[in-house]
Amino acid sequence: MSVTPQLPLLLRGGPEQRFDTFVGSPDALALLRQMAAGGVPAVFLSGPAGSGKTHLALATVQEAAAQGLAVQYVPLRHARGRAASALAGLERLGLVVLDDLDALLGEREDEIALFHFHNRARASGAAVLYIAQETPAALPPGLPDLRSRFGQCTQLILPRIDDDLRQAILQRKAQARGWELDEAALGFLLRRVGRDMASLTALLDRLDRASLAEQRRVTVPFLRQFLEQDAAGG
Secondary structure (H helix, E strand, C coil): CCCCCCCCCCCCCHHHCCHHHCCCCHHHHHHHHHHHCCCCCEEEEECCCCCCHHHHHHHHHHHHHHCCCCEEEEEHHHCCCCHHHHHCCHHHCCEEEEECHHHCCCCHHHHHHHHHHHHHHHHHCCEEEEEECCCHHHCCCCCHHHHHHHHCCEEEECCCCCHHHHHHHHHHHHHHCCCCCCHHHHHHHHHHHCCCHHHHHHHHHHHHHHHHHHCCCCCHHHHHHHHHHHHCCC
16 A cells, blocks of 8 residues: 555554445445446545545545555645645555545645646546545635536535434444444433544443453443543543
8 A cells, every 4th residue: 555654644443444334325335345446537525524434435445455456545634735745646546535625625726736636647547536525516616627627526425424323333333343232322322422423433442441341241331330430530
């Protein structure tokens, strides 16, 4: 897998960010699997925060690397103001995944760099996966030609996560850690902790360590005790 030295390759927690651990949007899964196999040239993936965009981005990277493609994941939030250098030469790869596209929009020089990179990638045959919260049509005003290029990509839109999908995701994440969350425990978590997936996933990691340390199942009484101790600072 190719790595751009000046940008961190954020693949921590990689075993969890796979296609087979993603819950929801089978159409997105099917298309990105095809892209990871070298079959789709340009995709624009959008969706609200917490909808699973980065999970799919990292899953695509891992699958493409397993398929033998030279692939680079670029978290663009680290590249604002220097997109030209961050994107330099990436068109020589098989697949480039540009996450957090929103972070560069509004910076004219970054938008110009994106426009030129897109054209270089198309000319050289490199596939590009763009990831943003908004669809191309809803992006802030900027370079019309850049928005036009984004609009020519195959469009994937992830829905906002509702409680049913959120519970299914949490259950899948718990299973990946080797334990189950029953409906009572899931409901308790959502009532007491909230619905932000990043916070809930971080909480699952802490629960995993606590349940292993105490050799206890993650039940409502265990959750109640854990959250009280967590709120008190341990």
